[in-house]
Amino acid sequence: MDTQQIANRLVALCREGKYDECYDELFAPDARNIEMPAMAGGPLGDAQGLDAIRAKARAWSDGVEQIHGGSVGEPQVSGNWFSVPMSMDLTFKGGQRMAMDELCIYQVRDGKIVREQFFYDT
Amino acid sequence: MDTQQIANRLVALCREGKYDECYDELFAPDARNIEMPAMAGGPLGDAQGLDAIRAKARAWSDGVEQIHGGSVGEPQVSGNWFSVPMSMDLTFKGGQRMAMDELCIYQVRDGKIVREQFFYDT
Numbered sequence: 001m002d003t004q005q006i007a008n009r010l011v012a013l014c015r016e017g018k019y020d021e022c023y024d025e026l027f028a029p030d031a032r033n034i035e036m037p038a039m040a041g042g043p044l045g046d047a048q049g050l051d052a053i054r055a056k057a058r059a060w061s062d063g064v065e066q067i068h069g070g071s072v073g074e075p076q077v078s079g080n081w082f083s084v085p086m087s088m089d090l091t092f093k094g095g096q097r098m099a100m101d102e103l104c105i106y107q108v109r110d111g112k113i114v115r116e117q118f119f120y121d122t
Numbered sequence: 123m124d125t126q127q128i129a130n131r132l133v134a135l136c137r138e139g140k141y142d143e144c145y146d147e148l149f150a151p152d153a154r155n156i157e158m159p160a161m162a163g164g165p166l167g168d169a170q171g172l173d174a175i176r177a178k179a180r181a182w183s184d185g186v187e188q189i190h191g192g193s194v195g196e197p198q199v200s201g202n203w204f205s206v207p208m209s210m211d212l213t214f215k216g217g218q219r220m221a222m223d224e225l226c227i228y229q230v231r232d233g234k235i236v237r238e239q240f241f242y243d244t
Contacts, residue, residue, distance in 0.1 A: 073198065073200070074198075076195065076196075076198050076205060076207055076225075077207065078195070078207030078208065078209065078223045078224060078225040078241075079209075079222070079223025079224065079225075079242065079243060080223075080243055081223070081224075081225040081241045081242070082225070083198060083205040083225055083227070085198055085199065085200030086200065087200065087201075100201070101200045101201025101202075101203070102200060102201065102203075103198075103200040103201075103203040103204070103205055103227060105205070105225060105227065105241060107241065119200075119203045119227055119229070120201065120203070121201060121202055
């Protein structure tokens with residue numbers, strides 16, 4: 001798949017909530033996952049490698065009480081990079097409700113996503 | 123201006139090649155300009171503050187022999203962030219021709235761009 005096809009597939013899977021399939025199918029084993037610096041050092045900070053990224057995704061899910069809604073926008077490709085706007089409205093366990101928008105950036109190399117980086121207000 | 127309006131204005135100015143106006147009108151004085159890590163330490167590495175960003179833009183222009191073409195795509199907004207795909211085909215002084223695609227990410231705060239970050243292959 002080329003970058004546009006990978007971008008389209010990622011968006012389709014994310015819209016169905018199939019995040020595991022997303023990592024299995026589209027990501028390189030040593031992919032990097034990069035958050036905003038404010039998240040560094042915690043369980044939801046940067047992760048290197050698919051095992052660490054999957055563990056982080058589970059840690060995140062475990063903290064969520066309810067997802068009220070969200071959206072995954074259209075991918076925008078430039079060379080071997082693409083961006084996807086995403087939003088989510090959720091309540092964490094403990095009761096804090098948060099609506100967040102983020103811009104997700106992906107880098108493709110040799111037909112796999114090798115880096116995902118998320119930009120949002122902290 | 124809200125984030126969408128700033129994004130639209132930046133794209134309009136970039137398409138006209140009005141980069142100075144872009145910085146004057148849309149950027150905060152202490153804005154950060156972030157390149158790929160491979161560029162760190164050189165004259166075209168990260169820059170902090172509009173004076174440093176303008177000096178870097180001049181250093182870049184001074185190295186260019188001819189711009190053959192390029193494009194500035196549509197902005198894509200998510201919260202206080204937006205992305206713009208850009209491409210440029212140019213020849214540097216010395217004769218090296220390069221066609222490059224990049225994904226440019228911008229953060230808006232209080233009606234000004236406070237951060238621009240460029241993603242491209244290195």
